[in-house]
Amino acid sequence: MPVCEKCKKTITGTIVTALDKEWHAECFRCAECRCQLRGKSFFTTKDGRVVCETDYKIFEAARCAKCYESVTGEIVTALDKKWHPHCFVCNHCRKPFGGDGFMVKDDKPYCKKDYQVLFCGGKDVKVVSSDICYGCDQKLGSKWVEAMNQNWHPDCFVCQKCREKLSGEKFYNESGKPVCTKCG
Template sequence: MSDAICHKCNEAISQRIVTALGKSWHPEHFACRECGKPIAESTFNIHEDEPVCSDCFVQKYSGTCFACKRPITEKTIKALGNTWHEDCFICNGPCNGSLVGTSFYERDGKAYCKSDYEQLFAAKCAGCSKSITDNAIIALNVKWHKDCFKCKKCENPISASTFAVEDNKPVCTSCSA
């Protein structure tokens, strides 16, 4: 005779036994905590240390993907205050690449990879038109890379805080004299 006691009815189990979650049950008592239907599948979900059938788990406990609005039953990505399937957490820029396991940038509640974010939103240099991702020089009401802020005439970098202006372009003090 078995010493096992059913977790549900507290009676001795003498025939078939279901052992899960460190507890024992009569097979008919191993049931979903939500709907009460016996769980016959070999895999099941758990909520508050009790078994939950797959249907109830999806309806009550699984998150919904922010992108596709379907239930999440596997790995969940939590980002930007929402939950996502791994396949749905992608860059909102032109590349549409996966952002799983990488750093990303946020703008208006949307995620972007570094490259697309810089291409779409970073300030552009008045000298070379490329994105400025580090410190910038602000002169003539625009931004410049340090190496792009050059004299219009001799093309040497302008490092002093004084310079002249011709045709809305900087000119070093040597060339303006």
């Protein structure tokens, strides 16, 4: 007779098999909220605990540098931090950067206009903007994707696991590489 991984008692009736182990259905629960996981998506945390999808996003996902909430889906990586796209804004005017790039002063991002006024006496400054695709190192054309603080050809911005196109789709940033929600 199989023995439950959680309570170490013999299992009679319904058996849940997960992570190469067997559990009573009522013992296979999220380590955080204690909801039953039978038939639901679950994850194993870095420290080996089994958690539901909701708690995984709360405890294991990247945290936004501005609002400190979990960042899932589209992530802006800039200044060695993770941001929601709507949270990564000019430190002075609080407007999003769009495709205009940004300048940095004291580890804070500024739009070109505010940087000029605040730090250059209104003089024009050059914003370094890459015209090379991060995915293939070739020159960008008239259309490109801006993601993860890089520019990509639409055909080069793909999931690094299954190679599906990600332009316009939600994705995760795994160690600087885009991964679709199915593979992430």
